Amino acid sequence: xxxxxxxxxxxxxxxxxxxxxxxxxxxxxxxxxxxxxxxxxxxxxxxxxxxxxxxxxxxxxxxxxxxxxxxxxxxxxxxxxxxxxxxxxxxxxxxxxxxxxxxxxxxxxxxxxxxxxxxxxxxxxxxxxxxxxxxxxxxxxxxxxxxxxxxxxxxxxxxxxxxxxxxxxxxxxxxxxxxxxxxxxxxxxxxxxxxxxxxxxxxxxxxxxxxxxxxxxxxxxxxxxxxxxxxxxx
Numbered sequence: 001x002x003x004x005x006x007x008x009x010x011x012x013x014x015x016x017x018x019x020x021x022x023x024x025x026x027x028x029x030x031x032x033x034x035x036x037x038x039x040x041x042x043x044x045x046x047x048x049x050x051x052x053x054x055x056x057x058x059x060x061x062x063x064x065x066x067x068x069x070x071x072x073x074x075x076x077x078x079x080x081x082x083x084x085x086x087x088x089x090x091x092x093x094x095x096x097x098x099x100x101x102x103x104x105x106x107x108x109x110x111x112x113x114x115x116x117x118x119x120x121x122x123x124x125x126x127x128x129x130x131x132x133x134x135x136x137x138x139x140x141x142x143x144x145x146x147x148x149x150x151x152x153x154x155x156x157x158x159x160x161x162x163x164x165x166x167x168x169x170x171x172x173x174x175x176x177x178x179x180x181x182x183x184x185x186x187x188x189x190x191x192x193x194x195x196x197x198x199x200x201x202x203x204x205x206x207x208x209x210x211x212x213x214x215x216x217x218x219x220x221x222x223x224x225x226x227x228x229x230x231x232x233x234x
Contacts, residue, residue, distance in 0.1 A: 084096030124147055142165075149170065
């Protein structure tokens with residue numbers, strides 16, 4: 001399996017034959033109880049209350065994924081994929097995100113744009129809000145963000161503002177990605193913070209989930225069009 005890593009200030013992508021481990025998490029702030037977490041977007045998203053925001057160690061996910069041994073980045077991405085599955089079950093575009101701090105999840109989110117009718121309710125935005133609430137600090141400079149799809153311009157901007165040092169995403173987004181596809185906001189030298197990027201972690205799983213979702217959506221829309229054209233109830 002080949003992964004890619006792009007360090008801040010580097011113009012070329014470095015290819016590695018093994019997953020690239022992230023930097024040590026030595027962020028500022030102390031981890032508070034999950035019951036104190038809901039703020040901002042969290043109060044609009046019932047799944048991210050005291051019962052939804054848990055603290056899960058990577059250790060529990062460091063052994064098996066589909067019968068194979070997992071590496072640290074794969075363990076974090078597996079948690080993000082679990083969030084993406086939640087979005088899919090709610091007929092949302094299946095994108096999930098988790099924020100890790102010192103080996104534990106301090107924020108998680110899945111896409112809820114349709115559910116909340118909120119254009120900002122992307123997985124990354126919800127996860128970042130949860131993480132900031134947990135640490136009681138907007139600065140997440142000791143954290144890593146795992147996302148199943150390359151962040152858009154809005155989410156990339158939030159990542160920079162949150163001082164996230166490391167982003168790991170699974171699949172590129174050639175239509176809206178702002179972390180290397182259409183543009184690279186995370187490593188723009190004109191900004192006062194730049195982010196290391198690791199890509200390709202469990203890309204096939206994320207891509208398969210996205211393709212399956214849009215395939216079913218097209219079939220559903222086609223079926224509705226046929227019913228409407230025939231005058232029959234859908």
